[in-house]
């Protein structure tokens with residue numbers, strides 16, 4: 619089944635093909651139509667199964683339906699446990715957003731590096747933020763990021779995010795979001 623048949627916009631189906639994705643993987647075929655219906659999804663899939671695109675594609679579709687406006691507001695937040703994963707997800711987001719008529723601004727936040735370039739990157743706002751929980755809380759404390767308009771939350775590698783050591787930070791991040799689950 620091609621990407622278009624899952625309900626994805628042509629610009630996104632095309633971007634997936636441009637990345638060399640000939641057809642959706644099983645996790646993509648199962649998750650994408652459900653997320654496009656705005657349902658909550660809890661999915662388990664191994665590394666290498668294509669799980670990143672399974673949430674990135676439907677997340678980006680919301681920007682086809684409702685393009686970024688001014689002022690820029692964070693509409694989607696992706697939480698990840700490591701800086702490597704944060705950088706990787708940011709790249710997939712940017713690559714798959716390539717063909718969108720109005721591309722959302724994506725900002726990636728992770729610890730272990732100076733916070734200043736990340737604060738600079740947030741100037742003028744952003745529509746999508748990919749972050750590790752600790753650095754996200756630091757950035758919020760600098761008053762440079764508001765999360766009151768987040769409509770989509772992704773917990774990538776949720777098992778690690780929910781594990782001891784992260785759980786506290788995660789709860790503090792969730793408390794900043796408008797929706798309750």
Ligand code: AMP
Nearest residue numbers: 639640641642643665666667668669670
């Ligand atoms: P992930 O499980 O998200 O880490 O993805 C693993 C690898 O699979 C990445 O290199 C992706 O670029 C690739 N990939 C994702 N979706 C597809 C697809 N539908 N067809 C072929 N490769 C894919």
